[in-house]
Amino acid sequence: MSQVIMETINLNKAFSLGETIYAVNNVNIQIMAGSMNVIVGPSGSGKSTLLSLLGGLDRPMSGDILLQGQSYRELNEDQLALLRRHKLGYVFQFFNLIPHLTALENVMLPMQFTNTPNKIAKQRGLELLERVGLEKRSHHLPLQLSGGEQQRVAIARALANRPAIILADEPTGNLDTKTRDGIVALFQELNQQEGQTFVMVTHDPSLSKFADQVITMRDGVVVYQ
Amino acid sequence: MSKMLRLARQRIRTDWRIYLAALLLTSLTCSAYLIYQSYMGQVGLSFGRKTAELDLLADFQVELAASDLLPEAVQPTGAWKNRPIPELKATGRSLQLASPYGQLSVLALQPGTSYNGPLPLAGQVLVNEKLASGLGLPTSGNLTLANPETSAEITLQIAGSFSAGSTSGHVLLLYQDLEPLLTNSGYNVFLYDGADQLKPQSALDALNRFYPDSLILTSQQAQLVAQQAVRDTYQGFGNLVLLVFVFLTLGVLTALMLSFIDSKRELSVLKSIGLMPRELWCLFLFSGLATAVGGFLLGVGLTYGASRVMETRGVAISLLPHHILSLGWRVLLAYVLAIAAPAGLARRATVNQLLYDQPIPLFSNKVTILRRHRQLFEDELAQGWQVVQLPVIEGVLEGFVFKKEGDQVKVGEVLAFSPGWWGLSYTEYVATIDGEVAIWREESGILAIKPKADNEAAH
Known part of the structure; x- marks a missing residue:
């Protein structure tokens, strides 16, 4: 029986945009190890904010997140960075690759932070690029890659340090249908064959189809889990 | 450490235009500072040292009482015959005089004074080329000069023109031609080579015997007088130097802030994959310090190059180790101050604040x-x-x-x-x-x- 790998406890995040807006309002969710989780909901419902909080990219106003039992609240900024480094992989909607680094260098970047020897990092980088079908594009700069290819590099980068969980913010939101199908298949493969845990924010029903858990949000509140 | 250096190198490579601007600003500031310090050193702070070529930059004038004026160059006395001979010169005087072409800066030198070119003969005046073209001063005929305080006048023959970068704006004549216009004070300079082992007291005793009614200053005393005069003359220049480094700090701060704004997305990615806030500090520090060191070395190199070029034109620019050292820590301080703001912002910002251009409170x-x-x-x-x-x-x-x-x-x-x-x-x-x-x-x-x-x- 799979275990809870990540959970939120009364998580809150509000913004002051003239008036107080609760982007995440008292959210309690659980993510099981090896599961595919999809967060859906209309625009402005707080999906991406929730994912940012899960990824430690932003701090909640109150509440807590536990990743493998480790409370985010107990971590200072340096410790939170280490958590992101070792246990989390984040895939952005707009890929966010470093433009002056090649695909391989982008994938190797997280491994530089873990003091992985360059030779091993390169080997793993190439393996990951092969895994996402880009072994022949390893020395290309992001600008020389298509959107789908850039997203594949971003996925490979997220996998670099063998994270406990991968968080993806609308990973197919900026891609055409064919490319999107390829990315969906890749996620499915990584999840089903390698047991990688995913939490994804998406509007894409094709990703929801094979999700173990669909979390629906509206106005910052989880309405269906 | 090596990964931070690598990232710093990548940052510089990405924003090379910004870093190049900071580097050039730093090098020019360094160069200006060293030349200024060299100039200050020559006009006063290292007074008493003989320079190879005596020119305006190396010349400093000490005011003596009227009774102590030495109209002619001091010659070594017999007492020093068996000793290394010091160079003792009354070089002359610089002052403002009225002329039909407006107020002119006049440089009156003793015959035999080493200068960037030949001195005029008695009763003659040489006109600086730039001055001649600027004021429409003729390069032949006569020129009448008057002391505005006494209305005393002299008329000299214009013997031609001269070109000298460091002395632009002067007309040049012999000290003896200027004497009728002097009132109750004058300037004489005694320079001797401090490196020739001459005991200053022996020189002083000999001069006192030879010129019993004159006030003779040792180089040490003259240096104190010179330093005081420099302080009086250049009062506020110290603040100017400080201001130059304030400008450098602001310039580098602007450059690094531009680089920060330019790299927000990249920094957000680095943070999202686990770059720690203290590593961010190192990243800014290394990329800033690399620029500082580069700018510093380039500035010193430029000054050295300029000194070699100027040396051929008779202008001495001395690069002294303590000036370079004081420059080094000033540049370092400027950079550390300039790095603090962008590094602090990058450190404080969350990934989302960097990624989505949200305001980052300091x-x-x-x-x-x-x-x-x-x-x-x-x-x-x-x-x-x-x-x-x-x-x-x-x-x-x-x-x-x-x-x-x-x-x-x-x-x-x-x-x-x-x-x-x-x-x-x-x-x-x-x-x-x-x-x-x-x-x-x-x-x-x-x-x-x-x-x-x-x-x-x-x-």
């Missing part, structure tokens, strides 16, 4: 207690309530409250938020107890939390 403050009007809540505070007050200015609440009356709160929860300092800072009001929001008054900004135990007891 300072934050946590408020957990009531600082004023505590007497109004004596009873509540005594019962363990937490009371805070948000700022209210002219009846308008300056902030946002995330809770309303009746809401449950937990320790560490942010209750309210107030921005300050035009978005550069913010204050968070944080719960220190578990409980319930019992009071919220928008008109006074008062927010009070009743402890959980009290709440439960009430039930």
